[in-house]
Amino acid sequence: MPAKRPTAPFTPLDFQLVLLRRMADHNPGLVEDARHRLGVGVADMREANRRWQAMLHAPRSRSALARYRSVLGEPESVTPRRIGDLDCEALLWSVPLWPELRFEVLVAPNGVAWNEWLVRAPGAPGPELRTVDDLLPWSCTVDEAARAFAPVRPLEGTAPTRWGLAFTAPDASGAARECAAEFTWGLLQRVAVRERP
Template sequence: MRGMPPAKRPASPFTPLDFQLVLLRRMADHNPRLVEEARHTLGASAADMREANRRWQAMLHAPRGRALSRYRSVLGEPESVTGRRIGDLSCEAFRWPVPLWPELRFEVLAAPKGVVWNEWLVRAPGAPAPVLRTLEDLAPWSCTVDEAARAFAPARPLEGTAPTRWGLAFAAADGSGVRRECAAEFTWGLLQRVAVTGRP
């Protein structure tokens, strides 16, 4: 009938490809070249990445947006589910493969009622861990938060600059063997950049 608005087309399903674009969108501020190369690998445009992020943010702000069920609906059944204790608290770790990074898994820590506590990338079981000895080993996307914290212990957590971002402060040797105070930034648990913050 004249004057009636056109019917809205149903939104396409949010897929694992879209989810990978969301991960990349958060990393683009730090490493635009790496993100662009990864986006081309996925066969997606910059507009696709922006749209995936827009839809993801809408899902986050919906009722129960931070529930575990959201990840199951997007990523399917997890590859593994294991019990975990953090202090006096019990939770479950759910892990999904990430085709863009075959050696990593996306891990969600959830309370018994499905409330998500944490979400980030971790090394896949059996995948070789990177060798981290000096600043030169800390290239973007080379390691996860827990790997850097173990390699350069004792590391001190830093407040992230935005959601899904973490920081670590630690000392590491430069190319000449001089130990320097550093601050590393991670997005979705994956290293993005390292800055030298103090003199030797």
């Protein structure tokens, strides 16, 4: 019986492929361009996602925070944050594919990670979001859209890594439009727009 080959470590590159795999459902063209920049093929992306899912669902899987530390290394920053009544820590890791963004994990005092998504890097300029036309795929994060078009209403995502926001935004003519924006890993994927009644 042949010896079992050791599995290669799961790397930051593999993690970026996991992020892209979920985004491919909405923006295959952008994902393909990103894959080419990373120098990997579709099979590499599928394999990275398969391995990630295996880690998530292993009988003795590590905590989310331990998993991210093992894959991404030590975070570039750890910042105390208060959200409503909850004190937590925000851990940030760089993501080479999106140098202006960071992968953020919010960790409760008991060590449980309760939110994991892409956010704008501290000090990086955010997009100017004034109209529906500014809402291009991959142009903004959940919190940027929420601030630009407040008030917003959260929408249930179609998967654990997906979020949605409903809000009103003007189009180029200034007419109010009802918008439903979909985000994957915190990054805008698409917006459905209709005229406000």
